[in-house]
Amino acid sequence: MLVNVGDLYLGWAADKEIFEKSDHGGVVISLMRFALRERMADVAISIDKKEGSRFDVMLKAVDNPDEIKPVGSLHCVTPGIAKFLREYLDGAENKRVILVAKPCDAKAMIELAKRKQVNIDNVIVIGVNCTGTFRPHDFKKMAREVFGIEPEKVVSEEIEDGKLILKTSDGKQLEKDLRELEERGYGRRENCRRCETPIPKMADLAIGKWGARDKKSFIEVCSTKGAELLKKAIEKGVIFVEKAPEESIKEREEKYRRALEEARYWQRKTIEHLEKMKLEERLEYWTSQFRRCIKCMGCRDSCPLCYCMECMLEAWRGYVKAGELPPDRLFPIMRIAHVADSCVNCGQCEDACMMEIPITSLLFTVNSKIREVFKYEAGMRLEEKPPLISVTDKELKIPDVELKPGVL
Ligand code: SF4
Ligand code: SF4
Ligand code: SF4
Known part of the structure; x- marks a missing residue:
């Protein structure tokens, strides 16, 4: 055959x-x-x-x-x-x-x-x-608060035609509208909602x-x-x-078309939330988010793409001061700059962040801009080189290509 x-x-x-x-x-x-x-x-x-x-x-x-x-x-x-x-x-x-x-x-x-x-x-x-995944803690909370069941009773969960369907060990099938759940703050991880x-x-x-x-x-x-x-x-x-x-x-x-439509809805929401703010407010928003950072390195350690043996975030490299909390603004900027073009929106960094900093929203915003300018979609085609290591002179002349704070 x-x-x-x-x-x-x-x-x-x-x-x-x-x-x-x-x-x-x-x-x-x-x-x-x-x-x-x-x-x-x-x-x-x-x-x-x-x-x-x-x-x-x-x-x-x-x-x-x-x-x-x-x-x-x-x-x-x-x-x-x-x-x-x-x-x-x-x-x-x-x-x-x-x-x-x-x-x-x-x-x-x-x-x-x-x-x-x-x-x-x-x-x-x-x-x-994959139509999306849940953080275990969030799922358990949702099972109890919204579905009224103990999470251990769930034997399978499915996302089908905009519904979250849970089957339980006593043979019940419970379902809720996924969009409605997510508007109320339950549901899938935020990166998954935006996943295309x-x-x-x-x-x-x-x-x-x-x-x-x-x-x-x-x-x-x-x-x-x-x-x-x-x-x-x-x-x-x-x-x-x-x-x-x-x-x-x-x-x-x-089904693919509908999943994409849903992803775009959540993408627009992420961008609109940031675009509503003036530039200074946006800067203050991100600064205040990262002021909560405890420099645990969880985001770096869980990211599949952070692999440098001699990471620039380590104090001995001389960019980020040892023992300083919250770390200098350079800390998140450096990590994001290192992975922005290749971020695959897996959400591992945000899952690892015990301070619940919305890291993937920031990465999504930066990554969208990179995608727009370089027409590069991370992780899709082996033969395409990551733009930030293969940028051409012509591309460097495109307005905003320097990713000034105004695009974040
Ligand atoms: S980001 Fe990963 S886990 Fe989430 S929906 Fe996309 S493929 Fe699934
Ligand atoms: S979402 Fe991006 S930055 Fe975060 S862990 Fe995944 S690839 Fe790394
Ligand atoms: S996981 Fe969160 S708290 Fe830890 S270093 Fe990263 S941003 Fe900071």
Whole structure:
């Protein structure tokens, strides 16, 4: 069977047990196990619930296919897969790795590959659709205050057609309008609300439930690596596929269009909130936010793209004074300047910030401007160089290209 880049399928696992135990046909787990068995990868990154909890997971590098277990769709955890790959598997320099990634993880890997921090040729990225994730603490609060249930009773959560749907261990299904929840301050992480990449087309395979039928998964083949893996898995009878019917393709496109519309709504809100302020007020707003900074370095340490061995934020580098709290304004500006062009909007920095500084709003605003000027979208195409290290003389003449405070 020929499998080509751009092909669209509905697929499901041949193994009955995997099919039954999985939410959407078991394609992801079957492909990962298959890649290890067939020696197409040396190691897989497995995701496991910690002590069975939906609110905490562990990442493990495994070479035994049986250690990869179905965990279902988890919306209340955001493991940093790209960071794990770079830090614990040496960026796949000497090992072939297969992993499952949300779109923002896949984008981070592409940005790291551009900086020679990940050997992307050695990585098979199985991308899974993502409509947003929740901070565990916020989700638990919402479950209690809005849904009136104990969070431990939730066995699955889904975001579908603008609704958040929770299923509970006693067989109940509860749903609420997501926009309404988010206007009230509940719901997804703020970066997720603004996210424009629900389908991981930058991965090797993009797998999701949009457009799928009968517990199957919708599969888009996005690279030759993805095509090769899928082809072999089909030939060996590990995965069954059928060409995606026209109505499935249309349904997926329509859901994508609506997700994008929702993201743009939240993007506009972020920008309008800042643009309402005069320039001095905006400066005061950000200064007061960063006045709360306790220099814990959580934002830097959790960011998949902050990898410098000799970080400029360390006091010994001489830019930020030791023992000074809050740190000088240079502190956030330096970090943001370092990652602004390549920020993939993963939200790890904001999750790590115990002072709840809205870091991703600032990054989004700066990044939008960079996107507008350089037509560069972080993490989407391996062949495009990050603009702040490859700026041309012509681009430097575009008004506002210096990203003066007025654009933040
Ligand atoms: S930013 Fe949020 S919605 Fe977008 S891919 Fe990442 S986790 Fe999913
Ligand atoms: S700066 Fe924050 S949102 Fe951007 S890539 Fe780093 S952790 Fe993710
Ligand atoms: S995580 Fe928050 S408090 Fe910690 S250094 Fe970063 S901005 Fe400051």
